[in-house]
Amino acid sequence: YDRISIHGVRRVLLEQQATTLHFPLEEMFIRKGASNAEYESELLKVLRRYRDNSVCSVVFGDIFLADVRKYRERLLAEIGMRGLFPLWGKNTRLLASRFIELGFKAVVTSVDSTLLAKDFVGREFDEEFLSRLPANVDPCGENGEFHSFVYDGPIFNEKIAFKKGEIVLRDNRFYYCDLLPKSASA
Template sequence: MTEPDGGWVALFSGGKESSWALCQALEANCDVRRLVIVHPPKGSHAYHAPATSVARLAAQSIGIPVVNVGLPAVDIEPPDIKMDIAPELETRDETEIEPLESALRTLDAELDGGLNGVIAGTVDSEYRADRLRSMCDDIGCDFFAPLWQADPRELLETMIDAGLEIVIIEVTAPGFDKSWLGRRLDRDALADLETLHRERGINLLGEGGEFDTIVIDGPHMSHSIALEFEREWYGTWGRVRITDARLEVFT
């Protein structure tokens, strides 16, 4: 009897990079069998995830089962726009990798044919890519980062033109204000981000933690997500608090 082919899993936050990486993997005919969603511990600011419920709705719309990975609490304060955020991001990756590897080893044992590989939306973090690649090597599976080293502007244009509906849900850097919360990342918003990039050094993708996003519709989804939310602004940073989220079902 022929052994079944293994399956892929995608690291999925519901944000623009993980969503587009998943789109690229599906287009490349990867057999994606699970979406892995990492959840922060209750009350933790280290992995602030105001929209994990939206990520689960997106997974439902995509039609791929979810695996939840919980993280231990870590002592990191709320966003401080004066600090160098790179060390904080590395601390987050270190906190994530052990429970993530454990979950992937479990999937490797459970999936028919085992785990072929892991899909991630990392773009330019050498540290994160190296950690994930090393983890995959230890497990004995492939690592696929289809967005790796992409030009940020071209990548955003491609996402927008492909039909990703991207919503900004948190901003933590100088130059942003309350009006950015809940804003669609379209061509006009991209032009404004380019101005912030020139004047303030903002990374166009928010790779330095300057802003976070969720995707509420796209070519990988069968139904869009309708959101209701309130804006929370703290003088130098802010986030949306989602009060309701549901799949749009048209009859």
């Protein structure tokens, strides 16, 4: 499969993203259908390595889901680490607009079809996209309404080249837009 869970983005694009940002990439592999206990076990293995190298905090982009924050904090506390949440409590409409104003470029890679129509997947994450969102959909997709892939912006050393591929429905609920690296032929 070689894709990122939930987002559906090909691994090679994630690798390109890390390379152009000059960020180290540590991948964690979870088998398809893994239980939450298996996920937590693998995650804690990775986090212990960081802790053992004097990393004491993990930064998360969570904005307002208190149960998610508590879950993360509980896991980290098990191994003596703590979570940092710099976006916590911020206005998501303002955050989304600021992201765009700063010059970041993203494409919507998956949508929950119970909340958004198929035509939202594969679209640019821009002001037009935000203006078309139904009132019950968070502008940052904080409730899992949609996910995206950031491919350019002021901190990128170069734009990640891709083309949009097939749109598919999976699990009878989520639409995914395949992003093909420009060098890919399929």
